[in-house]
Each structure stands twice: as structure tokens, then as C-alpha cells.
Amino acid sequence: MAANLYVHFPFCRSRCSYCSLYSRANSTAADRERYIESIRVELESLRVRLSSTLTDPNPTLKTLYFGGGSPALCDLSPLRVPLKQWKKGQTCFPLFEFTVELHPLDVTPAKLDELKSIGVNRISMGVQSLDDATLRAMGRGYTASDAARAFALVKSHFDNAGIDLILGYPGDPTTRNAEALLAPLANWGLRHCSVYSLQNERGLKGVPDDETVLDGIKSAARFLKSIGLERYEISNYATPGFECRHNLAVWRGEDYVGLGEGACGRIGLARTRNWWGQTPQNPNKHCGSATSVETVSEKEDLKERTLFRLRTRDGIDSSRFPEWRPALDRFVAEGLLTKIGESVYRLTERGTEVCDSILEELV
Numbered sequence: 001m002a003a004n005l006y007v008h009f010p011f012c013r014s015r016c017s018y019c020s021l022y023s024r025a026n027s028t029a030a031d032r033e034r035y036i037e038s039i040r041v042e043l044e045s046l047r048v049r050l051s052s053t054l055t056d057p058n059p060t061l062k063t064l065y066f067g068g069g070s071p072a073l074c075d076l077s078p079l080r081v082p083l084k085q086w087k088k089g090q091t092c093f094p095l096f097e098f099t100v101e102l103h104p105l106d107v108t109p110a111k112l113d114e115l116k117s118i119g120v121n122r123i124s125m126g127v128q129s130l131d132d133a134t135l136r137a138m139g140r141g142y143t144a145s146d147a148a149r150a151f152a153l154v155k156s157h158f159d160n161a162g163i164d165l166i167l168g169y170p171g172d173p174t175t176r177n178a179e180a181l182l183a184p185l186a187n188w189g190l191r192h193c194s195v196y197s198l199q200n201e202r203g204l205k206g207v208p209d210d211e212t213v214l215d216g217i218k219s220a221a222r223f224l225k226s227i228g229l230e231r232y233e234i235s236n237y238a239t240p241g242f243e244c245r246h247n248l249a250v251w252r253g254e255d256y257v258g259l260g261e262g263a264c265g266r267i268g269l270a271r272t273r274n275w276w277g278q279t280p281q282n283p284n285k286h287c288g289s290a291t292s293v294e295t296v297s298e299k300e301d302l303k304e305r306t307l308f309r310l311r312t313r314d315g316i317d318s319s320r321f322p323e324w325r326p327a328l329d330r331f332v333a334e335g336l337l338t339k340i341g342e343s344v345y346r347l348t349e350r351g352t353e354v355c356d357s358i359l360e361e362l363v
């Protein structure tokens, strides 16, 4: 049995104006060191924990994803030893994917060497915009040229590298003119690109309407296609063969384990959510075992694992859910889904715009 593992690092240089993810900007080097030590201990014991949960005496890692926050704010080298233990005897090693999210300001030759030394083979860099005024308003702390230089340095160490972008930030001209304003990316050598629409959970003023953002996303999709990146999930584009295996595993309904504050997991029927934040009673608790475990029914489990696939170009197989058929066939008639064979349904381009409401109806 192979595991997909996500490790969360809740530290940032500063808080970006649009972000509502769980992270903090005021950590000290000592905080981060303690956190890494907790993760190291967790990684060492995880093998034992998984071999009992998964009833496999020798579980292997299929994918590993370090996300945040900004994982690279931490010295990750103490994790080299437990990660090496995991990789020993990996039968699926050629398939192993180890991604780290990077902030452009964290990109230095020394950091990239450190990432190589712990086995990282894929980089996802948060660029968000190529418009300097927007980057300033977001509080990102770099310009578009800084980001281009950082990405070139990443590419000199890791071929499998991509970026994240956000459309719909107030005043960002990219939303209305994505094809033209993203054009410099044609020379970056992108293997992957995620394009998200702003989730305005911080209540920013002047956000463009949904239709404008959707047009921006279509325009970005056209541009990415023109440079060889195919859409394989609602928000994700890749050169064929460079899709994010970790996220695909989650969308395809595989188990995944979450380590670190705020991380979630799905193992069999269990859904786990780790402890969030510090309390006066426990100021030094950094991460650790899941604090909440919910057990779902077998039917709910199958439903969740099946539905997630609708986001991808795999589509969903309705053969175990005949009760979905009338709604799915109606979506086909409305041009939102296409039917493949007897039971598989896939989003059309129009369907990708309303995937959430389709899912809501099926849940």
C-alpha cells in the first residue's frame, strides 16, 4: 500500500492581503526549529502508524507534498534522515513525487540545494500576478521581474516546476487581458500552472464580477494551451506527463495522510483534522496526532471518493450511483457534461464554470 502524504508548514514572511489560509507571520527561528522537530518525530512514527492502519507491514510513499504557508522559511534538512528511511526499499520509486511550495523570496541556490538533498523533485512557486502594482497591493514583496529571476533559478535545479496565479484581485489588469499580460510566461519553461479565482474571504473592495473573472480564466486557459499546458482539472494545467500526482491522487479518491497544524487526512473511512493554533494551556504544541477523527459510512466514503473526480478530466463513473443518473443526463442535455460510454460523465468547458453547483446537486 502506498501513501500520499501532505505536510503543512504554517509560517509566512508576512500575511498577504487576500489570504485566509491558516498561517502566521510572526514566528521566530526557534518556533520553526521546534516545529520541524515535531514533524521529524511524526515522520519517524508514521511508518509504524500506517502499517497498523493500512494493514501493510511495509507502506511506501507514493507522493509527498510540503505546503503552507512557506515551507522554505524552515530549515528542512533535519527531515533528510526520516525521509531517507521512507525511500529505502521503495518499489514505486520512479513514480515518487515530492513537491515543495516556494515563495519567490525564498529562492536561493542554497535553499534549492537543501531541497534537492532531502529528495524534492517538483516545485510549485506562488507568483500570483505579473502586474507589479497588484503584487504590491497583495503584499507579496517582489516584482514580476524578481519572480521571473527566481523561477529561472528554480528551473536550473528542477525541471518539474510550475507556478500559481490568481485572477480577480481588485485592479489587476490581468483579469481583463490575461492572454496578453501573461505572455512573458511563454519563456519561463513552465511544466505546470494553477489558475485560481480570488476567494474573497477577506472582504476586499473592488473585486470584479464573476463573469469578468470567468472570461479571464478562459483567456488564461487559451494562453496556457498555446504554450502546451493542457487543462486536467478545473484550476490546473500541465504539460502532458507533468500533472501534479499528489493532487490527482486526492481527486481520484485515494487515501492521504495530513501532518502538521491544520492538515486534513482521509484513511479508509476516517477523516482526520489536525489541531489548529496554540492555546494558553498548550503554547508549545506544534502539531501531532489528529485531534478530530470522524468516521463516515461506506456509502458516504464511496460517494466522496467518486465525486471528487468530477473536477478532473477523468470524469465520474456513475455505475454505483444509479440515483444520480436523471440529474447527470439533464446536465448532459444542458451542455454541462458529456457522457462517455455507459456510465462515465465528464465536464464540458461550460460545465467547469459551474462544477460546484453540479456537485451540490449530487451530494
Ligand code: SF4
Pocket (backbone or CB within 6 Å): 011, 012, 013, 014, 015, 016, 019, 020, 021, 023, 068, 069, 070, 103, 126
Ligand atoms: S505566503 Fe501564502 S500562505 Fe502566506 S499569507 Fe501569503 S498566500 Fe497566504
